[in-house]
Amino acid sequence: xxxxxxxxxxxxxxxxxxxxxxxxxxxxxxxxxxxxxxxxxxxxxxxxxxxxxxxxxxxxxxxxxxxxxxxxxxxxxxxxxxxxxxxxxxxxxxxxxxxxxxxxxxxxxxxxxxxxxxxxxxxxxxxxxxxxxxxxxxxxxxxxxxxxxxxxxxxxxxxxxxxxxxxxxxxxxxxxxxxxxxxxxxxxxxxxxxxxxxxxxxxxxxxxxxxxxxxxxxxxxxxxxxxxx
Numbered sequence: 001x002x003x004x005x006x007x008x009x010x011x012x013x014x015x016x017x018x019x020x021x022x023x024x025x026x027x028x029x030x031x032x033x034x035x036x037x038x039x040x041x042x043x044x045x046x047x048x049x050x051x052x053x054x055x056x057x058x059x060x061x062x063x064x065x066x067x068x069x070x071x072x073x074x075x076x077x078x079x080x081x082x083x084x085x086x087x088x089x090x091x092x093x094x095x096x097x098x099x100x101x102x103x104x105x106x107x108x109x110x111x112x113x114x115x116x117x118x119x120x121x122x123x124x125x126x127x128x129x130x131x132x133x134x135x136x137x138x139x140x141x142x143x144x145x146x147x148x149x150x151x152x153x154x155x156x157x158x159x160x161x162x163x164x165x166x167x168x169x170x171x172x173x174x175x176x177x178x179x180x181x182x183x184x185x186x187x188x189x190x191x192x193x194x195x196x197x198x199x200x201x202x203x204x205x206x207x208x209x210x211x212x213x214x215x216x217x218x219x220x221x222x223x224x225x226x227x228x229x
Contacts, residue, residue, distance in 0.1 A: 004051050004060050007034045007224070009217075010093035013085035014076075015057075019143060020162030021169065031080045032060035035092060035217050037224035063096075067214055070100075071205045073108040075115055075144055075157070082159045092217050099213055102206035104155065109196055112148030113189070116141055120185065127178065138181060139172040145188040153195040 015029030016022040036047035049065040052058075061069070061077070069077040081100040089097070119141040123133040143161050150158035161168065170176050176184075 001051055001054050003036060003047065004032065004034050004054065007036060008032045008060065008088060009035055009063070009090045010080070010086070010096060011060075011088035012080050012083035013087060014079055014083055014159075018079070018083045018085050018159055020160045020165055021139075021143070021172075023169070027057050030055075030058040030087065031076075031083075032058065032088075033063055033066045033080070033093065033096065034060050035063045035221055038218050038221035039224075063217060064214060067103075067210050070103040071207060071210060073103070073105065073111040073205075075112055075147065078103065078108075078151075078157050079147070079159050082157050084160060092220075095213060095216075099206075099209055101155075102209040104151070104201055105205040106152075106196065106199060106201045106203050107205070108148060108151050108157075108201065109192060109199075112144060112151070113192065116145050116148070116185075116189075119144070132174065133178075135172050135174045139168050142171060142181070142184060142188070143168060145185065145192070149188055149192045149195060152192050152199050152201065155200040 011030060011032040012018070013028060014031050016026045017028060034051070040047040047062060050059065050061045066077060066080075070081065081097060081103070119137065123138055123141065126133040143164075146161050146164060147158045150156070167176075171181060
């Protein structure tokens with residue numbers, strides 16, 4: 001799709017390769033941010049908020065949708081701003097990365113825990129119904145909690161969890177007993193809660209700063225060409 005190809009401002013690798021958890025045959029998962037030309041918003045049919053593809057393992061958000069999700073501390077979106085594997089970045093993308101701290105707030109504790117709790121309930125259902133959970137999903141639940149704990153404690157998410165690689169890959173292979181996984185989850189839950197009291201995160205994100213950037217790119221986008229496919 002030309003809209004994504006011509007107007008991407010940031011493209012990063014996420015998934016196992018960014019997490020330090022890649023194994024033989026691991027996919028290359030890419031996420032991107034594009035800015036739709038401003039005149040497209042003047043039509044009845046608005047530009048998409050996101051695009052899945054065009055190539056496999058790629059997903060892109062339009063800038064406004066990306067910012068909205070990031071302000072709500074969406075873990076998947078935040079990791080794009082901290083991914084160490086940047087494949088494409090424009091000056092506007094540099095600006096977006098430069099204000100990434102504006103998206104952060106204590107909302108992260110609630111959001112990360114909600115994601116982790118939802119995943120854990122699904123995994124418990126698998127355990128009851130199938131006799132075992134989907135071990136890769138267990139690994140990523142724990143990885144998410146490690147990232148969230150680091151975010152609340154130090155003020156930025158932990159994308160590369162390579163220091164926990166051996167333990168997490170053991171979980172993925174189904175080598176850690178369920179009670180051990182449950183204890184690790186409980187320890188991370190407690191650690192994230194304890195970190196709240198001394199967290200460097202502000203109570204709320206800097207929405208005004210983010211909105212100022214969004215208005216700026218919309219103004220610059222007035223003269224951009226319309227994609228036709």
